[in-house]
Amino acid sequence: EADEPASFDPFVRSEVEYDSTTRLHMAEDVASTRRLFVSPALKDIIVNPENFYHGCQQSAKMAEDANQRRQVSFNTKREAYIHQL
Amino acid sequence: TDEFRGGRGVASPSPPAAILSEPLSRMDVLSEKIWDYHNKVSQTDEMLQRKLHLRDMLYTAISPVFPLSGLYVVGSSLNGFGNNSSDMDLCLMITNKDLDQKNDAVVVLNLILSTLQYEKFVASQKLILAKVPILRIKFAAPFDDITVDLNANNSVAIRNTHLLCYYSSYDWRVRPLVSVVKEWAKRKGINDANKSSFTSYSLVLMVIHYLQCGTQTKVLPNLQQSYPTRFSNKVDVRTLNVTMPLEAVQDDIDPSLSENTTLGELLIGFLDYYANEFNYDRDAISIRQGKRVERAALAARPKVHLSSEGDKETPPPSSSASSSSIHNGVAGIPMHHSMSNPHFWRSQWRCVCIEEPFTNSNTAHSIYDEMVFGAIKDAFREAHGELQHNRDLDRLLECEPIKASTTNA
Numbered sequence: 001e002a003d004e005p006a007s008f009d010p011f012v013r014s015e016v017e018y019d020s021t022t023r024l025h026m027a028e029d030v031a032s033t034r035r036l037f038v039s040p041a042l043k044d045i046i047v048n049p050e051n052f053y054h055g056c057q058q059s060a061k062m063a064e065d066a067n068q069r070r071q072v073s074f075n076t077k078r079e080a081y082i083h084q085l
Numbered sequence: 086t087d088e089f090r091g092g093r094g095v096a097s098p099s100p101p102a103a104i105l106s107e108p109l110s111r112m113d114v115l116s117e118k119i120w121d122y123h124n125k126v127s128q129t130d131e132m133l134q135r136k137l138h139l140r141d142m143l144y145t146a147i148s149p150v151f152p153l154s155g156l157y158v159v160g161s162s163l164n165g166f167g168n169n170s171s172d173m174d175l176c177l178m179i180t181n182k183d184l185d186q187k188n189d190a191v192v193v194l195n196l197i198l199s200t201l202q203y204e205k206f207v208a209s210q211k212l213i214l215a216k217v218p219i220l221r222i223k224f225a226a227p228f229d230d231i232t233v234d235l236n237a238n239n240s241v242a243i244r245n246t247h248l249l250c251y252y253s254s255y256d257w258r259v260r261p262l263v264s265v266v267k268e269w270a271k272r273k274g275i276n277d278a279n280k281s282s283f284t285s286y287s288l289v290l291m292v293i294h295y296l297q298c299g300t301q302t303k304v305l306p307n308l309q310q311s312y313p314t315r316f317s318n319k320v321d322v323r324t325l326n327v328t329m330p331l332e333a334v335q336d337d338i339d340p341s342l343s344e345n346t347t348l349g350e351l352l353i354g355f356l357d358y359y360a361n362e363f364n365y366d367r368d369a370i371s372i373r374q375g376k377r378v379e380r381a382a383l384a385a386r387p388k389v390h391l392s393s394e395g396d397k398e399t400p401p402p403s404s405s406a407s408s409s410s411i412h413n414g415v416a417g418i419p420m421h422h423s424m425s426n427p428h429f430w431r432s433q434w435r436c437v438c439i440e441e442p443f444t445n446s447n448t449a450h451s452i453y454d455e456m457v458f459g460a461i462k463d464a465f466r467e468a469h470g471e472l473q474h475n476r477d478l479d480r481l482l483e484c485e486p487i488k489a490s491t492t493n494a
């Protein structure tokens with residue numbers, strides 16, 4: 001199913017991809033029209049991006065985890081109720 | 086008559102059934118109602134999946150401009166305390182260092198804004214300039230019911246989402262208790278940071294604090310103390326993983342004892358604690374230390390000291406907290422400026438003191454109005470009196486909003 005929530009591999013990205021010079025130009029354009037500037041720190045982040053991909057938060061895993069937590073709390077509640085009787 | 090109370094060799098007769106069963110069964114009705122209410126309003130799996138799908142779509146659109154970045158879900162959508170109408174807070178991670186929020190974060194969010202304007206699934210966008218600037222994104226159908234608040238590199242939000250997630254599933258009673266407290270506060274009109282009252286984040290911390298040290302037998306431990314490496318603010322946010330169970334350590338929780346307290350008793354106890362026991366003038370809430378502390382000790386710290394990553398400087402994460410600051414006038418003032426101003430500092434800690442577990446800030450700083458503060462305390466007393474007397478959740482939730490209006494309203 002095409003609509004299924006997909007988790008992305010950090011190294012497989014969408015078709016469009018800009019090189020570092022283009023990205024820097026885009027940032028400078030955006031900054032200058034809003035009286036902001038691209039600081040040296042931000043420039044470094046844009047030109048030499050580091051991997052911060054949300055590998056530990058992939059969608060399929062998160063959905064499964066939330067479901068499991070719900071089941072566990074239902075079961076614990078049932079046990080506690082029996083305990084309290 | 087003493088012989089009847091379990092004298093040796095004599096079976097102690099039970100008290101008449103009517104005396105015991107009556108309050109007990111009424112208490113159970115209250116507990117069941119709290120539980121049912123929670124299940125009615127808490128975030129469904131379907132809603133979470135739609136949010137995650139939306140996050141993934143946004144990531145596909147953003148990653149050409151910020152390759153290798155991470156788009157993290159933070160706040161109530163993932164911390165276990167979300168309800169089904171929750172909006173989604175996202176944090177775009179691009180660096181391990183502190184990202185300057187006054188200029189650099191605004192450039193980043195503007196660049197994303199201009200990228201997303203060509204996406205068909207995005208309906209509208211608004212850049213909100215606050216202490217932590219936010220890009221508010223609304224979507225076309227079928228995602229038109231979800232609003233996203235995106236921040237740039239405010240990593241403390243990832244840390245406390247992770248921490249709260251473990252508190253929320255430590256004990257099954259934590260989440261239903263929070264659900265009801267949030268709803269009561271909302272109806273009472275005291276869950277609205279724009280009106281000088283509590284953010285949802287502050288309410289969650291108040292419940293956790295109560296379960297840590299306000300109950301007869303402890304329900305929650307101090308996770309930051311029990312798992313210092315797991316919940317340290319030095320840990321790389323990329324490694325924080327809520328699907329990893331906590332390894333068993335020795336803590337001071339006795340589940341067999343703590344389980345004797347019903348959900349209904351915990352709710353009454355919560356209201357009692359903040360109505361009658363907590364001394365707002367003297368005490369501050371510290372989840373990090375797992376106890377009440379002297380507010381003077383917290384407020385006296387003049388400046389947030391920077392960790393090596395600089396994360397401690399970042400303000401509280403919840404979106405409601407940040408949008409609150411837009412309205413209360415502190416927003417536009419840069420962090421370093423406001424922090425060094427003693428008047429700001431005093432006002433930050435004036436009424437209710439709730440220490441953010443990863444920074445030195447007060448998450449309840451939006452309560453700076455004495456009138457509203459007084460009305461909040463009255464609301465707790467009234468709610469406690471009523472619930473203790475009637476044990477009726479419906480009546481508790483059918484309340485009128487507090488009357489006090491803020492001085493600047």
